[in-house]
Amino acid sequence: MRRLGLVMALLALAALACGGGSDMMGCVDVRIDVCDGWESQGTVTNACSETLHGAEIYLTTKDSVGNILDRDAEYVEDLEPGEHAFVEWLLSTEDPEVAECEAEVTRAY
Secondary structure, three states, X not given: OHHHHHHXXXXXXXXXXXXXXXXXXXXEEEEEEEOOOOEEEEEEEEXXXXXXXXXXXXXXXXXXXXXXXXXXXXXXXXXXOOOEEEEEEEOOOOHHHOOEEEEEEEEEO
């Protein structure tokens, strides 16, 4: 049983050392530049100390009372530290309904 625990701990440390841990999600910055119901746009910046090989970023639009109107994912790849990429989420919500856009990094490696 102790061996299994040791193996699991070593695997977790190896994943973190290779950039596979959730710590990369914390250093991917997302700024929403345009928030509307059809085309929302943003900038994703790699604020990590190593290459960001890939990231999945979801944008959620909400109405004035917080109900979710739409959700879409976009992806960025191969960003060096400090580099940024522009993303565009394509949604199907009428502009007047959208009161808020919220971006979330769901995967980063």
